[in-house]
Amino acid sequence: MADAPTASAAEADVSWRSAASRSGRAVVGARKPSRSTRAWRVWSSAAIVTAVVLAVLIVPPLADLDEQAVHLADKLLPPSLEHPFGTDDVGRDLLLRCVYGLRVSLLVGVVAAVVATVIGTAVGALAAASGGWVDRLVMRLVDVFSSVPHLLLGIFIVAMFRPGVWPVVISVALTHWLSTARIVRAEVLSLRSRPYVDAAISGGASRWRVTVRHLLPGVLPQAGLAAVLMVPHAIWHESALSFLGLGLPTHQASLGTLVQGARSSLLAGDWWPTLFPGLFIIVPTLAIAGLAGAWRDRINPRRRSELML
Amino acid sequence: MLELRSLTAGYDRRAPVVRDVNLTVAPGESVGLLGPSGCGKSTLARVAALLHRPDRGQVVIDGEPAHGWRHRAPRSQRTAFGVVFQQPRLAADPRLTLTQLIAEPLRATGRAAEVTDRVRELARTVGLGEDLLGRRPHEVSDGQLQRACLARALVLRPRWLICDEMTAMLDASTTAALVTAVENYRADSGAGLLAVGHDKVLLERWCDRTVHWDELTRA
Secondary structure, three states, rough: OHHHHHHHHHHOOOOOOOHHHHHHOOOOOOOOOOOOHHHHHHHHHHHHHHHHHHHHHHHHHOOOOOOOOHHHHHHHOOOOOOOOOOOOOOOOEEEHHHHHHHHHHHHHHHHHHHHHHHHHHHHHHHHHHOOOOHHHHHHHHHHHHOOOOOOHHHHHHHHHOOHHHHHHHHHHHHOOOHHHHHHHHHHHHHHOOOOOHHHHHHHHHHHHHHHHHHHHHHHHHHHHHHHHHHHHHHHHHHHHHHHHHOOOOOOOEEEEEHHEEEEEHOOOOOOOHHHHHHHHHHHHHHHHHHHHHHHHHHOHHOOOOOOOO | EEEEEEEHHHHOOOOOOOEEEEEOOOOOEEEEEEEOOOOOOOHHHHHOOOOOOOOOOEEEEEEOOOOEEEEEEEEHHHOEEEEOOHHHHHHHHOOOHHHEEEEEEEHHOOOOHHHHHHHHHHHHHOOOHHHOOOHHHHHOOHHHHEEEEEEHOOOOOEEEEEEEEEOOOHHHHHHHHHHHHHHHHHHHHOOOEEEEEOOOHHHHHHHHEEEEHHHOOOO
16 A cells, blocks of 8 residues: 555656656667657757746846745745745745745756866866876776765765855765766777877877867767756755755755755645745756757767666 | 888787788888788788887887887877878768868977968869868768878878778779879879788789788798
8 A cells, every 4th residue: 555656656757758668678679759759858848947047047136036035924825826836934935935946056056067077078088098007097096986975975075164055066066077087088988099090190199189189079979968967966966965954054045955944844734845846856957857868869869768867 | 211120019919910020111112011801911000100009029210210109109200101091981080171181280280370281282182172171071972081181191291101001992093093192292202102902903003012911921
């Protein structure tokens, strides 16, 4: 009995996957999502991402509203026309706080993903372009880093600073460049053995020139894709850190602190302070991942398949 | 003088592809190296062009032994060789236009000022139309791309040309055009040539002397 709702929740959670893989019987040649399904996914993802970005960019400067304003008389009001998402336990408007929270989370996600990708690309390219003992040393360091669970490492890093946005960015960026470094290294290694690199060397190109002119442009699509796929992951990471009370200070709205603050009212049966920030974590990150999946299908059509999260 | 002295090279030290090979190319001389597919002649060409480090043996360029390979070779030694590879598709960076492709060695050696003149001159030498120069590799045919690759090999005026199965993928007329372009350049500059291939008729007509792979390994 207890298992039934869990199973259906899991089912609902992966409903964007094809039927074949949901049943765990995905095989080569299994039915793929049709063209129109894929287009619908891409367009709905694009619409959500656009709406989110616009909301985050436009609402805070234009609407002269104070998301911190406390109205104790209005505390824990259910969703209504005046407060579409309801209010929290000190009477702050939840819609406004969700938008501000998403703003912080998106900022953290995008900046951390970009920084992580830059670090990962630099390290991966350095390792592969140098080869020899540099490559071995760097990749063993990457192995050592990835042997530590990265949430743990992230907690260790944020714990060294005062709570705030930038420690979270640093923490997420410093723990997420490893996979990009591996991808970039593998890609550069394969490009490095192409005859056009031989031709460049014979033409007098320095190591640096070969890397910058011939190797890096070849890995940019992969690295860019890794960066976009990293954004949702970084948002989740930020939410997790904030939820644990290690990320942003609790008064500052971020999706993690909102969910964290809502726990007490959830026990009292007030569902809206948890549901809406939760949706704000899930829906935009799925949309970003959907767009990234479409991009990956474009650059590598043979792997047209599932979203990878 | 380009001397390859008792070279042993390959991709696995226990099973070298090239065993104890000696070969000399005099300045201005053209040597054809004949051999069946997979015998190691391309590897030998890569070693001679300082693109692959041999396990044993020496490459001596004009009396000066090479000490480094690939990036470790001094730039002046590396650029003394113009190399043309068998497959133009793989030997051309897909992101560069033909002009950029031909000019790349000039830019890499800090001679960007000469690009416009040299590219136009070389395009004429190898028979590439001006309209093709702005295209990328996927927009031209194999023959046209190989002409661009030959132009790239000639752009720094190398003293040695190494053609590794340069014409294997091309039709007869393109082959003739490319061989003529190489011979014209050699007549002008007095460069030596090592042409690797399996086409006996072509190499015997093209080169001053031809060597068979078996003779090299036995000698």
